[in-house]
Amino acid sequence: MAVHATGAARDEGWLAATDAAALTVADALAALGGDPQGLTPDEVRRRRDRVGPNAVRTHRVSAVAVLARQFRSALLGLLLAAATVSFFVGERTDAVVIGVILAVSVGLGFANEYRAERAGAALHDRVRHVASVVRAGRVETVDVVDLVPGDVVRIGLGQVVPADLRLIEAHRLECDESALTGESTAAVKDTAPVPPGTPPDDLASCALMGTVVRAGSGVGLVVATAGHTAFGRIAVGLGTRHGETEFQQGLRRFSLLLARVAGVLTALIFVINLVLHRPVIDAVLFSLAIAVGITPQLLPAIVTASLAAGTRALAARRVLVKRLVCVEDLGNVEVLFTDKTGTLTDGRLTLAEALGPDGRPADPPDAAGPPDAAGPPDAAGPGPLLAGLLANEAGPDGADGNPLDRALWQAPAAAAQPVDAYRRVAVLPFDHQRRRVSVLVDGPHGRLLVTKGAAEELLALCVDVPQQARDALDARLADGGRVVAVASRPAPDLAGLDPADERDLRLAGLLVLRDPPKADAAGAVRRLAALGVTVKVITGDHPAVAVRVCEQLGLPVTGVLTGTDLARLDDAALPAAIERASVFARVSPEDKARLVRAQRTAGRDVAFLGDGVNDALALHAADVGISVDTGTDVARDAADVLLLDKDLDVLADGVTEGRRIFANTIKYVLMGTSSNFGNMFSAAGASAFLPFLPMLPGQILLNNLIYDLSQIAIPTDRVDADQLARPAHWDVREIRRFMLTFGPLSSLFDFLAFALLLGVLHAGPTEFRTGWFVESLATQTLVVFAIRTRASPFWRSRPSRPLLVAALAAVAVAWLIPYLPVAGPLGFSPLPPLFVPVVAALTVAYLGLVELAKRTLFASSDLLRPPDRAPGPAGPPGLPTPPGPRRSPEASRRRRTHRRAGRFTTR
Numbered sequence: 001m002a003v004h005a006t007g008a009a010r011d012e013g014w015l016a017a018t019d020a021a022a023l024t025v026a027d028a029l030a031a032l033g034g035d036p037q038g039l040t041p042d043e044v045r046r047r048r049d050r051v052g053p054n055a056v057r058t059h060r061v062s063a064v065a066v067l068a069r070q071f072r073s074a075l076l077g078l079l080l081a082a083a084t085v086s087f088f089v090g091e092r093t094d095a096v097v098i099g100v101i102l103a104v105s106v107g108l109g110f111a112n113e114y115r116a117e118r119a120g121a122a123l124h125d126r127v128r129h130v131a132s133v134v135r136a137g138r139v140e141t142v143d144v145v146d147l148v149p150g151d152v153v154r155i156g157l158g159q160v161v162p163a164d165l166r167l168i169e170a171h172r173l174e175c176d177e178s179a180l181t182g183e184s185t186a187a188v189k190d191t192a193p194v195p196p197g198t199p200p201d202d203l204a205s206c207a208l209m210g211t212v213v214r215a216g217s218g219v220g221l222v223v224a225t226a227g228h229t230a231f232g233r234i235a236v237g238l239g240t241r242h243g244e245t246e247f248q249q250g251l252r253r254f255s256l257l258l259a260r261v262a263g264v265l266t267a268l269i270f271v272i273n274l275v276l277h278r279p280v281i282d283a284v285l286f287s288l289a290i291a292v293g294i295t296p297q298l299l300p301a302i303v304t305a306s307l308a309a310g311t312r313a314l315a316a317r318r319v320l321v322k323r324l325v326c327v328e329d330l331g332n333v334e335v336l337f338t339d340k341t342g343t344l345t346d347g348r349l350t351l352a353e354a355l356g357p358d359g360r361p362a363d364p365p366d367a368a369g370p371p372d373a374a375g376p377p378d379a380a381g382p383g384p385l386l387a388g389l390l391a392n393e394a395g396p397d398g399a400d401g402n403p404l405d406r407a408l409w410q411a412p413a414a415a416a417q418p419v420d421a422y423r424r425v426a427v428l429p430f431d432h433q434r435r436r437v438s439v440l441v442d443g444p445h446g447r448l449l450v451t452k453g454a455a456e457e458l459l460a461l462c463v464d465v466p467q468q469a470r471d472a473l474d475a476r477l478a479d480g481g482r483v484v485a486v487a488s489r490p491a492p493d494l495a496g497l498d499p500a501d502e503r504d505l506r507l508a509g510l511l512v513l514r515d516p517p518k519a520d521a522a523g524a525v526r527r528l529a530a531l532g533v534t535v536k537v538i539t540g541d542h543p544a545v546a547v548r549v550c551e552q553l554g555l556p557v558t559g560v561l562t563g564t565d566l567a568r569l570d571d572a573a574l575p576a577a578i579e580r581a582s583v584f585a586r587v588s589p590e591d592k593a594r595l596v597r598a599q600r601t602a603g604r605d606v607a608f609l610g611d612g613v614n615d616a617l618a619l620h621a622a623d624v625g626i627s628v629d630t631g632t633d634v635a636r637d638a639a640d641v642l643l644l645d646k647d648l649d650v651l652a653d654g655v656t657e658g659r660r661i662f663a664n665t666i667k668y669v670l671m672g673t674s675s676n677f678g679n680m681f682s683a684a685g686a687s688a689f690l691p692f693l694p695m696l697p698g699q700i701l702l703n704n705l706i707y708d709l710s711q712i713a714i715p716t717d718r719v720d721a722d723q724l725a726r727p728a729h730w731d732v733r734e735i736r737r738f739m740l741t742f743g744p745l746s747s748l749f750d751f752l753a754f755a756l757l758l759g760v761l762h763a764g765p766t767e768f769r770t771g772w773f774v775e776s777l778a779t780q781t782l783v784v785f786a787i788r789t790r791a792s793p794f795w796r797s798r799p800s801r802p803l804l805v806a807a808l809a810a811v812a813v814a815w816l817i818p819y820l821p822v823a824g825p826l827g828f829s830p831l832p833p834l835f836v837p838v839v840a841a842l843t844v845a846y847l848g849l850v851e852l853a854k855r856t857l858f859a860s861s862d863l864l865r866p867p868d869r870a871p872g873p874a875g876p877p878g879l880p881t882p883p884g885p886r887r888s889p890e891a892s893r894r895r896r897t898h899r900r901a902g903r904f905t906t907r
Contacts, residue, residue, distance in 0.1 A: 013051045014149040015223040017230065020166040021203040022196040025221070028166040034150040034221050036168065038134035047148035054147045054163055054225035056235040056904045066114045070106045083697075085281060093825055097698035104705060108712075115308065129637055129904075131162040134219075144904060151222040155213050157589065158616020158634040162904075164229045165207040165220025167191045172216035176617070177201075179210045180230055186214040186590075200230055209904075210235075212620050214590060226904070235904070253732045254669060261739075265680045266291040272687045282693065289697035290683050292704065302668050306661045306715040317653045318644035320629075326640045329624045331658020332605040332727050333533055337584075337596060337618065339610045340539040341403070342628075342646050344525075344549055345515040349407035352481060354384040355510040357465075359472030362509055381448060384509025386417045387486035391439050391452035393429065402430070404484065407513055422448075428497040432540070432588040432614055440497055447492050451502055454586070455485040455510060456542065462487050462505045469507060480548030481512045482541055522553045524648035531655050532726035536582050538592055540614070543585035550583060563587045566594065575602040592618035605727065609643075609651065611635050626651065662728055663719045668711055670787050673739035674850075675707070675780030678746025682776075685747065686754060692765040694754075696827045699773055703814075710781050710810035713802040720789050720797050741857055742787075742850065749779060749846040756838055763835075770818050770828045771835055777814035778843045781807050786850045793851075 020028050029035065039047070080102060087095035130141045134152040144162040147153065152168065155161055161175065167189055174186040181201050194205055207213075207220050210231030226232045266287045273283035310327035314320075321327055341347050356362040362384050382390060385408070394405035396419070408414060422443040430437040436453020451458060455473050459465050462485075476483050487505035494501060528535055535555060539546050543560045550557050559581035566587065569577055575598050584595060592608070596618045599606045608615070608622035611631030619625030619638035627639035628646040636642060643650055686694035695703070750772070757763040757771045784807055789797035815836075818828040831839075 013047060014225065014228050015166075016228070017164040017166075017203055017206045017208060017224060018198070018200060020164070020221075020223040021194045021198060021206045023166070024193055025166065025168050025191060028221055028223065032150045032221065032223060034152065036134075036152060037137045038152045039148070039150050040136050043150070044135065044146075044148055047150060048146070051148060051225060051228075053145045054904060055145045056226055056232045063114060067106075067110050070110050083285065097702075097826060102701065108705075108708065115305065129160075129162075147222055147225055149222050149225060152219060153222055154217070154219050155207060156217040156634070157213055157215065157613050158620075158638060159213050160620075160637070161207045161209055161211045161213065161220075163209050163222045164224040165218075166223050167205050167207060167218050167220045169219040170216070171218060173207070173213065173218040174215040175207055176212040176214045176620075177208060179212075180208060180234070187211075189216075189218065212617065214593075214617060232904070254735060257732060257736060261677060262291045262680070265684055269680075269684050269687055272684065273693075276687070276691075278693070282697075285697040286683075286687075286693055286700075289700040290680055292701065302711065302715060303661075303665055305712075306664060309715055310657045310661050313657055314654055317650050319650050319654050320642040320644065321654075322640050322642075326624065327654070327658050327661060329605070329658065330607070330641065330654040331656075331660075331662050333607040333624060333655055333658075334605045334727050335534045335536060335599050335607070336528065336651075337536050337538045337592070337599075337606065337608045337622075338648070339612075339615065340537055340541060340546055340549055341515060342611065343518075343609060343648060344521045344537065344553060344555075345517050347403070347515065347646065349403050349482065349513045349515050351385075351407055351411035351413075351511060352514045353512045354388075354413075355469070355472055355476075355512065356384065357469055357507040357509055359466065359468035359510075381445070381488035381506060381508055382422075382443075382450065384486050384511055385411065385413055386419070387450050387488055387508040388452055388484070388511050389414060389417055389419050390422055390424075390441055391437050391450045391486065393427075393437060404482070404513060408511065426495075426497045428499065428502075434499060434502075435540075435586075436502070438497055438502055440491060440494055446490060447494065448488050449491040449494065449497070449501060449505075450486070450488045450508075451505060452484055452486045452511075454542070455483045458485040458487055458505070459507065461502055462507045465507050469510065473510060476510070476512045477542050477544035478548070480545055480552070481514060482545055484511050484513075485509075486511060517549055517552045521648060524652060525553055525555050527652045528648060528655070531652060531659075531724065533652075533655060534582075536578075536584065538584045538587060538595065538608075538618075540587060541585060543583065546583045546585045556582065558582045560585060563591050566591050571598065571601075574598040578602075589614040589617045593621045596621040607651075611646065656724055659724045659728065660719045661715070663723045664714050664717050666728075667717065667784065667788050668714050669735060670738055670742075671711060671714075671780075671784055673735060674742035674746060674783060674787065677739050677743035678750065679703075679776055679780065681743060681747040682750035682754075685751065690768075692768075695769050695772060699769060699827055702817075702826065703773060703777055706777060706810050706813055707781055710806045711784075713800070713806035714784070716800045716802040717788060718798065718800050720791060722790070738857065741853060742783075745849065745853060746779060746783075746846070749842055749849075750776065753839070753842050756842070757835075761832070761834060761838065766827065766829045767831070767835070770831055771839060773828065774814050774818070774831065775839045775842055778811050778839070779846045781810045782843065782847060783850055786847055786854055790854075 015028070015032055020031075023031065080099070083095045083099055083102075087099075129144045131144050131147060132154040133140055133142050133147065134154070135142075139154070147163050149163075151163075153162060153165060155165070155173075167173070168191065170189045170191050173189040175189060177183065177187050183201070187204070189204055189207060191205060194203060200208075206223075207218060208231060209225075209229040227236055269290055270283055270287040273286060274280070304324065307324040307327050311321050311324060314327065321330075338344070341349075354362045381387070388408045392405045392408060393402065394409055396409055422441040424439055424441050425447070426440040428438040430453075434453070435457055436451055438449060438451040441448055441450060451461070459470070459473070473483055473485075486508045488508055489505050491501070525535055537546050537550060537555070543562060547557050547560060560583045561577060561581045562584075563586045565577075566574070566584075574594070578595060578598055579602075584591070587595070592610075592615065596606050596608050600621070600623060605623050607624040607626055608618045609626040610616075610619060611628045613632050613634050615627070616632075616634045616638045619627060619635060624641060625639040626641045626643065627635040628643045629636070630646070631639075641654065683694055683700075753772060753775045754768075757768050761767075761771075763771060784803070785793040785799060788799060788803075791797040793799070817823060817826065818830050823829060
């Protein structure tokens with residue numbers, strides 16, 4: 001959208017990014033009435049009232065909208081219309097019965113879906129996405145939806161840009177704009193205006209809403225928010241529903257399969273009834289009732305109720321999910337990339353020893369350090385611990401800085417170091433490319449450059465490194481120690497610092513820190529392996545340290561790749577290399593994200609667990625981003641799942657819960673295909689030879705309602721261990737195969753019941769309908785105990801108590817209805833005494849035959865237990881061969897846009 005800059009600002013209160021990018025910073029500020037010191041609170045409120053919240057979604061739950069969705073089914077609408085016509089042409093009793101049953105059915109669906117919607121909204125209320133904004137000269141943290149045009153926002157590594165920004169400052173800033181352009185290469189940003197008419201893909205002076213900061217930092221002026229941004233327009237265009245997961249796609253394909261079957265059989269039944277010269281209104285009502293009966297009306301409610309129950313179960317295990325579908329995503333996880341520190345280890349670094357340049361302990365620590373052997377005494381530098389405290393980004397009180405820096409200050413010998421004798425002049429902060437931090441200090445021996453960083457890289461910048469130091473480094477790394485080197489040199493001519501100044505250093509020594517493995521981590525790793533989740537360690541530490549920790553935990557090391565190794569691999573070769581390796585060391589934030597993207601491209605469902613700023617890019621890239629409640633703000637904001645305890649055991653709980661939900665949903669699907677399809681086929685056959693309707697429309701709907709009520713308990717069912725052992729995925733072909741096996745089997749017993757009712761018991765229309773009603777409800781409800789497990793029901797696999805009670809109660813109600821006062825209006829009559837044992841015998845025989853057929857069918861089916869996969873050609877034993885991609889790049893991109901849009905949400 002191209003508008004004149006000042007006109008847009010004056011008339012609408014915002015500025016298109018394409019226009020703002022062509023303005024100088026001063027002109028952009030003037031056009032929006034902004035100020036580098038930020039807006040005042042009164043001005044923020046005025047602009048918020050004018051342009052609205054910075055939101056593209058709402059999670060407000062509308063009872064009216066949920067109720068309206070219950071009537072989306074065209075079949076329900078047609079049936080209601082036909083019942084209304086029936087009422088006015090004289091069939092009032094049937095019409096009222098149908099109307100009441102429909103009302104109860106709709107109410108049941110409404111109650112379940114409304115409860116699930118409220119559970120999803122509650123998750124949004126517990127999660128807050130924030131931005132750092134300058135207002136009235138002070139830096140504040142505010143909710144992203146509260147940003148307005150004219151705000152001045154700070155952005156940094158791993159953060160999602162919260163609005164369209166005209167950059168005021170850019171420090172090596174790069175943004176991942178794939179959410180908008182599909183281009184994976186990072187866009188380099190600066191503050192220089194671009195020529196007017198520059199395409200949106202090339203707005204170097206703007207950071208666009210929904211993109212991710214891949215490197216550097218910046219400060220920007222908010223020029224557009226919400227739907228006025230390119231990201232906002234895309235998110236609004238995708239609709240309010242979240243992008244379909246593979247699970248949801250499977251549900252949709254299954255529903256379409258049943259819809260096609262229902263369409264064919266409904267038309268067939270209608271034609272049969274017309275050919276037999278039955279009243280048109282009866283034929284319509286009967287056909288539509290049969291069609292409603294085969295439709296899995298409660299399937300969405302069962303799924304959402306299961307997911308909502310899953311979030312509650314995970315919350316009790318101290319796992320917070322941000323969206324309902326995150327529970328399902330956890331169940332699908334096949335590969336987990338996890339950081340080492342704090343997850344596999346205790347996360348409490350302690351200084352174990354300080355070694356001098358000769359590789360021997362610097363004990364007791366020397367305040368000024370040993371004199372430089374290659375120079376005069378006045379060229380002496382600080383000792384190893386003192387150098388580590390000087391080149392440090394944490395304060396003496398342990399505030400700020402990384403865990404390593406804080407560990408140095410907490411060392412017992414730190415208090416004796418003469419840090420106060422040095423004055424810091426300049427600092428060159430740590431970054432993941434250099435892997436070191438340098439400071440310029442004035443001290444007792446003049447101005448010094450002091451550097452601390454990754455030992456093997458820092459030693460390469462030093463002169464005359466003793467071999468003893470290299471030997472000591474190798475020994476400590478092999479033993480699992482985390483080692484950093486410290487070095488210094490005189491720098492009397494330096495006034496500031498640049499990476500080029502880090503040269504010709506003299507080694508001051510090595511600092512060895514320890515972070516022992518967690519006591520319970522080995523058990524958690526074994527548990528994840530039993531769940532079929534391949535655990536891969538990804539760390540910035542030295543490879544030897546990571547390998548040693550893996551060995552201590554019993555985690556197989558199948559190969560090691562470093563950041564240098566990854567740089568040599570192109571994107572085509574990377575997935576195969578990842579399959580062969582289980583440890584990735586000395587990697588940058590971009591390396592982590594690249595690893596995750598490569599595994600996803602190979603068709604794997606990938607989770608990433610991390611809690612630092614350098615993990616944010618990978619968290620955004622993963623199918624499931626997992627962080628911890630004590631992690632950095634950026635990591636927590638990027639994650640889909642928050643662990644209140646940094647413990648792999650609770651993550652295993654999440655994976656188990658997701659798979660349990662999938663398994664129970666499959667049970668409902670199998671119930672529907674075996675029972676509903678069989679009933680429709682039976683109705684079609686009975687209509688062809690009976691001189692009366694085999695069951696009245698109201699009776700069919702009542703049968704369906706009682707059956708559905710019993711199925712509400714399925715989400716509570718127990719799941720066998722072998723069903724949780726591997727991630728499972730939809731296979732409509734297997735479901736079709738199941739339907740074509742058990743559907744006809746169900747119909748066979750229906751026809752047998754018909755023969756007994758008509759030929760042996762000489763049942764009239766009322767008795768026939770009553771007998772089939774009772775028999776069909778008993779068989780289609782009790783069959784759940786056979787198909788819920790591959791094992792022998794009750795003996796080796798017991799159902800949950802709610803499911804047992806619900807199924808037995810449904811059968812009991814079906815048997816009682818013919819003897820209650822409502823039997824007459826419903827078209828039932830009490831069954832003769834001989835009917836009861838006959839129907840009971842049929843039911844028992846049917847369940848026995850189903851159990852036999854189940855064992856044959858499940859022996860070659862993946863429905864209730866995914867089979868063990870063969871090891872890949874180059875992978876470790878038990879590692880599944882990666883399947884082909886299950887989702888298209890465009891579908892994946894749409895899903896990520898939906899997920900990212902969730903942070904710009906209001907109540």
